[in-house]
Amino acid sequence: MPDFGFLDHEGRFGAFWYDTEEKITVFLPHQISPIMEGSIAIWKRHGEYEGMPGDKFKYSAEINAAALVTANVNCYMRKDTVKPLAIPRGSYYPRVWRGIPPKHILDSGYNGLTLSDAELKTKTQNSLSAASLFEEMNNLFRSVEPSPLNDAAFGHKVRELLILACTEVEANWRGVYEANKSSSKKPDGTRDYVKLKPLLRLDKWAVRLKNHPDYPPLKPFDGWSDAEGMTTQSLPWYRSYNAVKHDREKEFHRAALGSLIMAMAAIHVLQVSQWGPELYHRFQDNQFSIFETVETPEYEAHEQYILVEAGLYPNKRIMYFG
Incomplete structure (x- = not known):
C-alpha cells in the first residue's frame, strides 16, 4: 500500500x-x-x-x-x-x-527538506555569494535608479556585474544538475541546464525589488525553452551576458541595467527554489537579498x-x- x-x-x-x-x-x-x-x-x-x-x-x-x-x-x-x-x-x-x-x-x-552537513555548507556559501552581489547592486542603485526608463542604460560597471551575476547563475545550475544526475557526463551548457526548469519549477517563481515598488515584478525564467537552438536564445538577459562577455567592443550596449536586474533576480530565484523561500524571511534564515519573493510554485500535499x-x-x- x-x-x-x-x-x-x-x-x-x-x-x-x-x-x-x-x-x-x-x-x-x-x-x-x-x-x-x-x-x-x-x-x-x-x-x-x-x-x-x-x-x-x-x-x-x-x-x-x-x-x-x-x-x-x-x-x-x-x-x-x-x-x-x-x-x-x-x-x-x-x-x-x-x-x-x-x-x-x-x-x-512546511519544509520537509532536512540538509546534511555538506548541503548546509553549500547553502551558506551560496547565500553569502548571492548577498555579496546584491550588495554591489544596491551600491549601483545609488547612482542609477532602477526604473523601466533606465533599463537600456549601459556601462562598464553594469557589464562587470552582469558577468559576475550570470557566472553565479551558472554555478548554481551546475551544482543542482550535478547533484541530481546519476551519470558522470558533464552538463552541456543550457542544453542540459534547461532540464532544471521543471525540477525547480523556475518559471513559476516571481520576485520584485524590495525598496523600489514602482519597478515591475520579474520572472527571470519565464519563457525558457528547451527547443533546439533556443535554450540560450530564450533567456534574453543570459543572451546579453554571452554577447558582452565574448565581444565587448561590438556588443557593449547590451550590458544594460534591465538585463543585470533580471540576472540578479535569477540568482534570488535559484536560491529560494533550492532552499525554500524562508531563506530570506526575517524570522527564519534572514539572509540578505534586494528582492522579495511574490510568487511561488504550488506544491501539493502528495509532492512533499x-x-x-x-x-x-x-x-x-x-x-x-x-
Missing part, C-alpha cells in the same frame, strides 16, 4: 501510511508529537458515527481510519486532498525545495518530502536525471 499526503482544514500538511494491513501511522509535523498511530479496527467499530454523511462510502476504510486518528488532535483531514506520495517517504531530490509557504506570520508552513529528523527513516537522495 502506498504512503499518502493530505492537507487539513487549515491547509497544513500531513501524511499517513500503513505499517501492516491494520496499523496506521499518521505524520502531523505541526503537532508537538508529530507521529501518531491507529488502526482500521477502531474505524470499523466507530466509523458509522464519524465524518461527514456518506464519507464511509465515498472514501476507503484506510483514508477514513487515518482521518479518525487526526481528528483525535483536532486536525480535520480534507479527504479530497489525499493522494499517494509522489516521492517515497525518506527520499528527496538534493538541492530541490518542496514545501508549503507560510500563509501568515504565525504559520510556519517526509524526512523525519528523529532518525526513523534514513534520508535517501534520488536522482532526477538518469
